[in-house]
Amino acid sequence: MLKYLKKYWFFCVLAALLMVGEVSMDLLQPDLMAEIVDEGVLKSDVGLIVRVGIRMILFVLLGGLFGVLCGVFANLAAQQFGNDLRKELFSKVMHLSFQQTDRFSTGSLVTRLTNDVTQVQHMVMMSVRGLVRNTVMFLGGIVMLYFQSPRFALVAACAFPFVIIFVTFFLRKASPLFAVVQKKLDGVNHVMQEDVAGARVVKAYVKEEHELNRFDRANEELCSTNLRVQTILAFMGPCMNIVLNTCVILVIVLGGISIKEGSEMKPGQIMAAITYLAQILHGVTFMANIFQIFTRAKASVDRINEVLRCPVVISDGKGETEAIKGKVEFKNVSFAYPNSPSNLVLNDVSFTVNAGETLGIIGATGSGKSTLINLIPRFYDAEKGQVLIDGIDVKEFTLNSLRGQVAVVLQKAELYSRSVEANIRWGDDKADPWAIKSAAEIAQADDFICDTEFGYHTMVTEGGHSLSGGQKQRISLSRAVLKNSKIMILDDSTSALDLKTEAAFFGALNRNFPDTTKIIIAQRIASIKNADRILVLEHGSVASMGTHEELMKASDLYREIYHSQLKEGGEGNA
Ligand SMILES: Nc1ncnc2c1ncn2[C@@H]1O[C@H](COP(=O)(O)OP(=O)(O)OP(=O)(O)O)[C@@H](O)[C@H]1O
Numbered sequence: 224m225l226k227y228l229k230k231y232w233f234f235c236v237l238a239a240l241l242m243v244g245e246v247s248m249d250l251l252q253p254d255l256m257a258e259i260v261d262e263g264v265l266k267s268d269v270g271l272i273v274r275v276g277i278r279m280i281l282f283v284l285l286g287g288l289f290g291v292l293c294g295v296f297a298n299l300a301a302q303q304f305g306n307d308l309r310k311e312l313f314s315k316v317m318h319l320s321f322q323q324t325d326r327f328s329t330g331s332l333v334t335r336l337t338n339d340v341t342q343v344q345h346m347v348m349m350s351v352r353g354l355v356r357n358t359v360m361f362l363g364g365i366v367m368l369y370f371q372s373p374r375f376a377l378v379a380a381c382a383f384p385f386v387i388i389f390v391t392f393f394l395r396k397a398s399p400l401f402a403v404v405q406k407k408l409d410g411v412n413h414v415m416q417e418d419v420a421g422a423r424v425v426k427a428y429v430k431e432e433h434e435l436n437r438f439d440r441a442n443e444e445l446c447s448t449n450l451r452v453q454t455i456l457a458f459m460g461p462c463m464n465i466v467l468n469t470c471v472i473l474v475i476v477l478g479g480i481s482i483k484e485g486s487e488m489k490p491g492q493i494m495a496a497i498t499y500l501a502q503i504l505h506g507v508t509f510m511a512n513i514f515q516i517f518t519r520a521k522a523s524v525d526r527i528n529e530v531l532r533c534p535v536v537i538s539d540g541k542g543e544t545e546a547i548k549g550k551v552e553f554k555n556v557s558f559a560y561p562n563s564p565s566n567l568v569l570n571d572v573s574f575t576v577n578a579g580e581t582l583g584i585i586g587a588t589g590s591g592k593s594t595l596i597n598l599i600p601r602f603y604d605a606e607k608g609q610v611l612i613d614g615i616d617v618k619e620f621t622l623n624s625l626r627g628q629v630a631v632v633l634q635k636a637e638l639y640s641r642s643v644e645a646n647i648r649w650g651d652d653k654a655d656p657w658a659i660k661s662a663a664e665i666a667q668a669d670d671f672i673c674d675t676e677f678g679y680h681t682m683v684t685e686g687g688h689s690l691s692g693g694q695k696q697r698i699s700l701s702r703a704v705l706k707n708s709k710i711m712i713l714d715d716s717t718s719a720l721d722l723k724t725e726a727a728f729f730g731a732l733n734r735n736f737p738d739t740t741k742i743i744i745a746q747r748i749a750s751i752k753n754a755d756r757i758l759v760l761e762h763g764s765v766a767s768m769g770t771h772e773e774l775m776k777a778s779d780l781y782r783e784i785y786h787s788q789l790k791e792g793g794e795g796n797a
């Protein structure tokens with residue numbers, strides 16, 4: 224974390240110095256008060272009371288000014304630090320591989336980005352202000368106490384070991400629970416995130432009560448862990464007070480004895496000593512709170528570092544893809560998801576698609592179609608075998624250039640809360656409005672976009688809920704078309720289009736992008752019937768491959784799918 228704080232060392236030092244100034248002013252007050260009592264009140268010297276009183280007020284004002292400035296600089300350091308840390312963490316999250324995001328879960332990543340960063344930010348703030356304040360208060364208090372009477376300083380010194388014992392005891396008990404609190408917070412965020420995002424499904428299945436209960440459970444767990452921590456810490460205050468009050472009694476007794484013995488001791492000095500003692504012990508109590516914040520922040524630091532130190536699992540290659548033609552080849556590829564390594568999702572898959580060809584992929588749900596295409600832009604890396612583009616292993620290319628030449632329309636159309644135009648523009652940042660319109664025309668989206676009141680400026684709501692399934696798919700398709708890359712992959716991306724619109728889209732795609740390699744996953748044979756070749760995937764293996772006609776003759780599975788679709792939807796469907 225120091226790496227991120229280093230940039231703001233100047234603000235930290237300045238804030239710390241100002242804090243020393245503020246505490247010094249506070250430390251002078253009891254001494255001045257003693258002077259007022261002993262020299263002014265007891266000797267009825269009004270002039271002295273006024274003079275010292277004015278000095279006290281001036282010191283208070285100066286202390287206040289130092290305090291305000293310290294707050295400003297400490298905040299500047301802490302906020303900027305938090306800002307940098309959050310930025311770095313977010314950038315890391317954006318670059319995590321799919322496999323790593325699966326592992327962390329969205330809820331936990333959100334907690335780490337928000338609450339954990341805030342905890343660490345709070346720690347920085349407390350280090351600069353609280354730690355300095357209370358250290359100076361503690362040391363300065365002892366010095367001032369010593370000046371009142373060395374005996375009093377001895378009282379404070381005797382009290383100190385007790386304070387340390389109490390603080391260590393309670394913090395030891397509480398600190399393991401801080402990590403648990405953050406974990407429980409992950410749980411609450413996880414349920415919240417899932418239910419807010421999936422609110423429609425919750426309503427459709429009338430699961431509000433069920434989800435409320437799930438949330439209640441997560442919330443209760445968070446609450447009870449927090450309560451356990453707070454109960455432990457609640458003992459700390461009273462224990463400190465016992466130590467403080469014992470010290471006060473001792474000071475009064477020792478002071479009384481001194482006065483009785485006829486020493487120089489005056490009542491004002493005893494008063495000042497009591498105030499210094501209170502300041503010292505409050506300083507220590509506060510310090511205990513700061514340690515508590517540190518222990519809590521340590522749990523957060525560990526959680527943040529866990530993300531920041533995630534190894535790069537999809538490493539960058541060096542080659543560029545600009546000159547590629549678009550031939551895609553799978554050579555004996557096997558793959559299992561890292562979270563279930565024993566379940567081979569792809570098993571010895573080999574095939575070739577030449578540049579400019581169209582490959583259709585068909586197979587039962589769960590047969591591994593999406594997994595297969597995920598390996599081309601390296602969302603995951605093949606475990607065994609090779610995925611090649613123009614004969615070069617995809618791992619040889621830089622990720623940016625590889626993904627720049629592979630346009631993927633994922634199975635679940637993801638849209639963002641911005642205008643339709645901005646959503647399509649993701650395909651090419653520099654595209655002018657005409658290019659966007661013509662991409663939308665190819666994707667059969669232009670008509671419905673123009674029919675809306677604001678056309679291309681229509682705002683899409685979060686997750687694209689303001690659009691129909693087919694409209695969402697067509698905007699996603701427009702985005703991929705606009706990208707104009709050498710390889711285009713459509714993962715069941717036309718499933719919500721009627722057959723006529725789908726045929727119009729494929730017709731326009733072939734006319735406009737004859738040289739682009741197209742890999743099209745479909746559930747309906749009608750969608751891929753005209754492809755140059757069709758791959759039939761069965762339980763992660765290539766069952767057969769060929770043109771529609773060839774497969775109709777050679778593949779039982781393909782014929783089976785064809786006839787079942789014929790039965791379901793008539794000739795048009797297959
Ligand atoms: N992120 C993941 N982690 C673990 N297993 C996964 C993951 N994604 C998919 N799987 C598993 O891999 C298998 C293949 O899934 P995949 O999504 O490739 O199927 P699909 O052929 O695209 O199916 P569909 O036609 O329903 O889209 C399934 O058994 C699925 O449970």
Ligand SMILES: [Mg+2]
Pocket residue numbers: 592593594634714715
């Ligand atoms: Mg799929």
